[in-house]
Amino acid sequence: MDTTDSESASTPQTRAGAGTTRADRRVQRASMADVARLAGVSSQTVSRVSNGYSGVTEETRQQVLAAMKELGYRPNSAARALKRGEFRTIGVITFSLATTGNVRTLEAIATSAAHEGYAVTLLPVAVPTQDEVRGAFSRLGELAVDAVIVIMEVHLLDAATVSLPPGVQVVVADSDAGDRYSVVDTDQAGGTRAAVRHLLDLGHRTVWHLAGPQESFAAQRRADAWRVTLTDAGCAPPPLVRGDWSAESGYQAGLRLADEADCSAVFAANDQMALGLLRALHERGRRVPEDVSVIGFDDIPEAGSFLPPLTTVHQDFAEVGRRCVEGVLRQMREDGEEMTEPGTTLVPTRLVMRGSTASPPSPSSPSSL
Amino acid sequence: MDTTDSESASTPQTRAGAGTTRADRRVQRASMADVARLAGVSSQTVSRVSNGYSGVTEETRQQVLAAMKELGYRPNSAARALKRGEFRTIGVITFSLATTGNVRTLEAIATSAAHEGYAVTLLPVAVPTQDEVRGAFSRLGELAVDAVIVIMEVHLLDAATVSLPPGVQVVVADSDAGDRYSVVDTDQAGGTRAAVRHLLDLGHRTVWHLAGPQESFAAQRRADAWRVTLTDAGCAPPPLVRGDWSAESGYQAGLRLADEADCSAVFAANDQMALGLLRALHERGRRVPEDVSVIGFDDIPEAGSFLPPLTTVHQDFAEVGRRCVEGVLRQMREDGEEMTEPGTTLVPTRLVMRGSTASPPSPSSPSSL
DNA sequence: GGGTGTTATGTTTACGTAAACATCTGGTGG
DNA sequence: CCACCAGATGTTTACGTAAACATAACACCC
The missing domain is CATH 3.40.50.2300 (Response regulator)
Known part of the structure; x- marks a missing residue:
């Protein structure tokens, strides 16, 4: 049923002929050019199919898809990021995953982010000294990250003089505001x-x-x-x-x-x-x-x-995480244009009644039955 | 004291003159070319300084460093990854962060990875159905990841027919082996x-x-x-x-x-x-x-x-995480060459005596005092 | 039946970095 | 004094993708 005349010559080797001293990474992944060659189209058409753009005949599309499948093509995210200027990744910086709150928030962040097509990169800072924070942030600077969510006490951030690379949006969870960043927190x-x-x-x-x-x-x-x-x-x-x-x-x-x-x-x-x-x-x-x-x-x-x-x-916590992601994404979209100022979002709580509370012993109040 | 005659013309705008219809990302980060221009050297020299290569005069080096600092230069990791063919990132795939073990392991992984200069990208799979796993893995395929650590039951992996992109090393934590992957687990x-x-x-x-x-x-x-x-x-x-x-x-x-x-x-x-x-x-x-x-x-x-x-x-758990990272990194280095076969590493445990155990009540044994 | 769109596809180019190769300088030795 | 070498620096090119700009094919309308 396939329209592809597969099994043809072109093995997934980019530019095989050129006698370049290739680094010995034997597991060469197929590139767009390889797919294009196999499918008999230009690499731009492959790109269009890959990104789901319109303007490609259904027939061509199928051929390209078949070629992709045969070669096990996966878009190279580094190239993609380079071209697009964004990584589709959110960095999360936190002191530790020892507390329930941080973990649950992180989990929710990861889930929400994945839902939005974003990956989450973890930047743990083991010891909460100022220097450590600086370290994490300077690393973030050269990291493949479009935005950062901070789950920690912001005064340590304030103390650290590291400027985040421009263009990186920040949302702080579970901490004090500072008027510099948006904050999402439990009420x-x-x-x-x-x-x-x-x-x-x-x-x-x-x-x-x-x-x-x-x-x-x-x-x-x-x-x-x-x-x-x-x-x-x-x-x-x-x-x-x-x-x-x-x-x-x-x-x-x-x-x-x-x-x-x-x-x-x-x-x-x-x-x-x-x-x-x-x-x-x-x-x-x-x-x-x-x-x-x-x-x-x-x-x-x-x-x-x-x-x-x-x-x-x-x-x-799930809601906190969700809103953090929502927050950074919104900020990214707005980008420069009249930046919504850094307000604080409060996530409501709920009192769960169980067995550890009751009326005080007799002397003070024999009130309730 | 600086040798740079800063404040000069070159603002961090790449190729400002060319009337290209630039996407409106106003926060243009300085590139090597910008630094090179300001420092009065070629971009290759900037690259050499950036990567700490030898063969650069101390004087030139200082000039370049000064220029970098002035422009707030940060290497673009996408370009770097594209060129080098590696992302210096490890993906962690897990079902949930609800269990202590997973979290602690993850934390240790992140720490060890950071120590080795690797970032950690989180791939949570909310619901442990097969399809979800497939989803996570196909996403991983196009993700900026050199290796994957799996913290979950491997039979779900086995079940999922998704082939990991070639060249991605896998280590499985806290699960059964399969003879396909290396495993690190508690004893x-x-x-x-x-x-x-x-x-x-x-x-x-x-x-x-x-x-x-x-x-x-x-x-x-x-x-x-x-x-x-x-x-x-x-x-x-x-x-x-x-x-x-x-x-x-x-x-x-x-x-x-x-x-x-x-x-x-x-x-x-x-x-x-x-x-x-x-x-x-x-x-x-x-x-x-x-x-x-x-x-x-x-x-x-x-x-x-x-x-x-x-x-x-x-x-x-910390040790488990550490060994996972160690494991994937080792595998990456060995790459193709006679792959150490997938063995299992066991991390020892320790019995912690506290107050919940004692000799049984009298009838069975009046032994210990 | 020749403009005029419209749609499908191909070609060029740039993203920022770094390897490979080229060049240029100054010094050394025969 | 020149051939030669080593070290410093510059130039070219490729990584894989996708935007921008061609081009080609075809339908439509007066």
Whole structure:
């Protein structure tokens, strides 16, 4: 059925005759010229077929497609990128993939990007020193990337004096803005407010906060929102307790909190710390949720299997990733023309009720049944 | 101090005079020609400086460097890739970043690759259907990638008839071999053996196994090793219980196991399921480790904060990632020449003792103190 | 029946880099 | 003093693709 008279002479060797001292890469891939030769057309026609342009007879098209198939032709993306001036690739720069949030965001970014025909190149920066960031960014400069999404604290970026290569758009996820870049972030304040109010509504006199590390803007904003919500409700915020996001730090903090007699409700800034907290409270004989209510942030997949199952603030990382990609692509299209200014996009959260929160023990309120 | 008489005429516009209908990308990056013009040398000399070749006077070199700096020159990686025939990029194809193992492996791959001057491009395949794999791979075909590392079950690869573009090396992580590709994997059998023996040494009569999903080779191998170890020790393997890696499935399985009177020790195929298992046992009033010992696999960071802290088999994902990169790079260097055949590299594990294992309750053995 | 489109296809050229080859300089030795 | 060499630098060319510009073939209309 094929119209091609295949099996013909032309093997996929470009310019075989010229006695050039070819680098010994034996696996020479077929180029457009090879396909063109086999199909008996010009390479431009192959290009047209390859890019799905109109203006090619169906018959010719079929011949070209057959030739492509026979030679196993794949467009050379380097040449394509060179010609088009774009790589169809988005770079993602991040400190670590150790946190759930970063990973989920990255995954969503990769998926969305793939959906838009973009590849994602990963630029991990192991140690969050300024120099490392500089390194990653200068590497990005010569990297095949049209845009960059940054998942990390932007003040480290600000500190790094590396200018991104011009023409590369940047969107920052999960961090403070800076007025220089667009930001997509979870609605930290909203989520925090929901969590704290939930505890107050249950009758708790006040809510303690197990915060994330000082350097983290997310932690900062959660702590701020916690304080504001309490103040607005007329409650005095107890002293802040800090962890470093890890379960172990939550455990350490929990040992201290367990000794606070008036501590009946704790809002942990993430689920891992909440896990450690649960362990500490358990060890100290304080029952959750009967004696102490605990609420987390993130809603990691395991949260429902904690002892007890953790009430927590669900973050929609997938949405964050999606909007990041959307953001950079939009910026790329707009390019120079009156740049939409760097606003911040907030992705809403949702409070997930599970078993770690309840009304406080009797003395304070025998209210709810 | 600079030898350059900067501020001169040449703005970074390539071939400004030629009235070509330039695509309106205003952010024209400086090319070698621009640098050459400013430095008053040929572009070839710029190339030599850029690549650190010898045969350039120190004086000339400094001039070129100054010009580069002034123009903010960055080599165009597309052109470079086109010329050199390699992208210095490794593609990573994976189903999901939902599991700790994949993520940690990926992270290590990215780090190692960066260390070797390679970038990492992410190719996530959301749904593990055959078609999806085919999609990812055909995309990879035209992607700017010199090698591919696959983190997934290879039988799906085998099933997919997509031939990778020739010249692309493949290493498979965390999966079954196939004799076609090199494999780097955790020593599943060794880890399992250590775990099961540990429980037997504690005096347990036998060990139950909460296995991972059937499709997973890792799960399969852990289950196999579990069975063999028991048999070798003269124990009758109890019926296999299956989960799907998730904590929730571990919980479900745990509810069933809690009712098995003679179940005093469980080896869970990963930590998440162990977590669910712990919850189920707790709910059913079976104390861990007093009544039932539980051991996991992976050693996720949270494992130490479970209730009780989980004894588990530590996997060195970082090492797996490192060896994957090492593997593809080695293959690339060897290229055609007598290809080292696809062997399997095993990364050793380590048993981490924590609080979830102990000697069985009195009736069976009053042995250890 | 010769303009005038319109459509299918071929030819030229440029993208930015770097290998291969050419040239040019200054020095060395017979 | 010139042939010769080595090192520094310039010139040409090719990598594979696709835009821009030909050209060729054919249909249509007055």
